[in-house]
Amino acid sequence: MSTAETVREIVAKHGKLPVDVGSIADDGDLYSAGLSSFASVQLMLAIEEEFDIEFPETMLNRGTFASISAIAKAVDTICAEQQAA
């Protein structure tokens, strides 16, 4: 499963969105789909757990969680850095 697909599943489970996640495109804006700041933190925790990563402080901003593809990109970046280290 691609990172984006896994992220999509986690968004469905923890995003507490008022709409069906299936109706949101990978680059669709999660905040306008109803992602609250509380849910975005829960989402972040679930993603850290799933991928066994930690979001660095520099990534803890609105942009990182704006869409499924933005989250997937952040996850891939962190995983690549962890492998390189």
Added chain:
Amino acid sequence: MNIVTKAVPADLSDRARRAAKVAGEFADAVDREGRFPREGMDALKGERLMSIQVPGELGGEDASMQEIAEVCAILGQACASTAMTYAMHQIQVASIVGYSGDSAWHADFLRRLCDEQVLIASATSEAGIGGNLRNSVCAIEVGGDTVRLEKDATVISYGEMADAILITSRAHKDAPPSDQVSTLFLKGQYTLEHTRDWDTLGMRGTCSDGYIFRGEAPKEQTLPRPFAEIAAESMLAVSHLLWGALWYGIAADAVNRAQSFVRAAARRQPGSTPPGALRLAEASSLLQQVKGNVVAGLRQFEAAKADPDRLSAMSFAVAMNNVKVGTSQTILTIINHCMLINGIIGYKNGTPYSLGRHLRDAHSAQLMISNDRILGNTSTMLLVHKQDTSLIG
């Protein structure tokens, strides 16, 4: 990081002091009668202080947040209701200046703000959601080039005296509660049906009655950027900083009054230290903490302001929340100390040492967006945010 704070130009502080002098003369009457601080606000307009934040090319003065905070602190020492009215107006101006993009309508409005020194009110609070400003129940109706909105606004400070109201709502009728926009309605484009009286312990002159707002305006008056961004990058920080500045002002004036009391006592009995002196020293230390908290927050804001990523970073939100919670709690302790120093003459109204108004006004600070709500938000962020343990940053 070592940012040198630009000193506030003397001219600006002088203008603020002149307006504050007028506001101070009427502070007790405004408080007693729970009426709009007309004289102080007219003086601010007379000094053209309503438009200082507007960019120079539109007729303003490009004032920084630090400069605006200094004006708020000066006003806070004279009349907290005038200071809060001014601060809330500037919070709205910050949203319009920063988030209207290339909207010609908003640029024209800002020019008008400079020419006419108009006053802008805010309506975020709504029946059913309280102070959770990132949620709206009401939705703006978009029909052709027109928008229509009805909102059960529980609190709109100086709503009837304002020339315009910046009001949040859901972006359209099917939008989730957090998908919000902010629309600037001009007087004449809305009606306010009075629903709730503002007969309060303090901040009585803000006249923050509740209304059913009903408005209709051209669509272009909606700010082009989503309210989520405006709130995260500007409104929350600017609110906490400017409120913090004026709350500091309230406490600073209380400490001034306590210091005058102690000095008068010392003069009567040269050679012996008056009993209140020790408590005054304690109050002075606490006041310095409040000042340090606000100033550090302002510096952080100025350093982050050009970068949306830094402004929407969790570390920044945590810091701004801490400014709000910390200052709102500490000013109460300070004013209480001052009350113990001044004794009955401080408890009485109408003396040079009176502190009742200060204490009552200051009590609004922890409720104005409930500290419990803010601590709740911070505690969520602390689940992932890692604190910066460096001293200077």
